[in-house]
Amino acid sequence: MAARQIPEASVARLPVYLRALVDTAERGTHTVSSEALATAAGVNSAKIRKDLSYLGSYGTRGVGYDVEYLIHQISRELGLTQDWATCIVGIGNLGHALANYGGFAERGFRIAALLDTDTSKVGQMVAGLDVLHFDDVERIVKEEEISIGIIAVPGPHAQEVGDRLCAAGITSILNFAPAVLQVAEGVSLRKVDLSIELQILSFYEQRRVAEESVRHGTARRRLEEAALPHAEA
Amino acid sequence: MAARQIPEASVARLPVYLRALVDTAERGTHTVSSEALATAAGVNSAKIRKDLSYLGSYGTRGVGYDVEYLIHQISRELGLTQDWATCIVGIGNLGHALANYGGFAERGFRIAALLDTDTSKVGQMVAGLDVLHFDDVERIVKEEEISIGIIAVPGPHAQEVGDRLCAAGITSILNFAPAVLQVAEGVSLRKVDLSIELQILSFYEQRRVAEESVRHGTARRRLEEAALPHAEA
DNA sequence: TCCTGTGAATTCGTTCACAGCC
């Protein structure tokens, strides 16, 4: 088993499983079936089994998975057994919120630096950290051994910030800026775009409205049909 | 053409194209090829052409696409020609940041209400709006004709908030809470999970480190091989 | 000639269904 090269789609689900498992463990349960874990994670059981099979054979036939053991294996696979140093660039509304968000540190992501170019922000204390000037990014990344950069600057500045981060030796970027980012070869990039998510919802929202009028039309037609002499009792 | 039922993956890219097109228009360009748009949107040109073909035949062979016209068509398709009322539930760090985030209003998403259960927050002014009590959600959703709910509460409260929103008649939910949300049949759901994104980056980060040691190992082995007598000149 | 629009080919991801083990 243990076939290397886990599909991207599976990797993206592992953190979800991990969370479901931690919840399960907190409830004092020590064994889960793929079915139970599927329910907790909001997917189907075949997907769970397939995804977990990429990591190895960690389950027991006829029984299920040991919760603690699986938590350990997934954590290891995700690289969560070590700590990663991150920096947040752009201490505006969102940067502030991210700096204060407890969920990062909880999972081993240490916020090692807050950076901004705005001199009125530099020197401020945010979430217990001094805001430093982005000009010093190369030195800070090296000193703090930062590998993950979080971009929370306005869209038009995202690319230059990304370039500087790449140049400074960062190897992963999480981009919150509403802009398409080009990164150096070999740097991982993920993006979170708030307004894109709303626009996707808007599409389905509109389609729902369109379908509703169609359905009303259909309903009306059905009534008409029902009114025809050959309608069934 | 205009085949209905646009694939989900294409829908998710339309907002990205839209942003790239708006940028292009702001630079005073009136025509784009699929190739140019692909570069601006960070995808390949075949994808652009295929995706746009689902909307209709809006390009001109040998020329490209009219930027303004395409902006109009995509906006219409995404339902952005009308305004959507939203509410934000949970006015903590993130809720604050979201309320102050300009990107929503810009694209026709009006924040109609801020809701919280914490009585110390109710009555506060945030981003020019009174924070209201979540208990009144049914009335507020009806009065303001809110169709999209944004959840920014702590994980353990997300499900009950989601249930109340669904019961109040909301048809789309954007979930920022770190929890798997179950929604009523027919309600659209998207989630944004900050720490999951970091965990995905961590996976690739760790793999990179692992690969590096392998590559070093390989390099060493190659040197050894090269030192063998039968090595080529 | 240039670039779109699209069938066909391919790759990727999901689900089925059951053999194998507890």
Add this chain to the structure above:
DNA sequence: GGCTGTGAACGAATTCACAGGA
């Protein structure tokens, strides 16, 4: 009997490659 692990079947998404119109 119950549940995992996994080939095989299926379906979705991407990419290729080129016919066809400007």
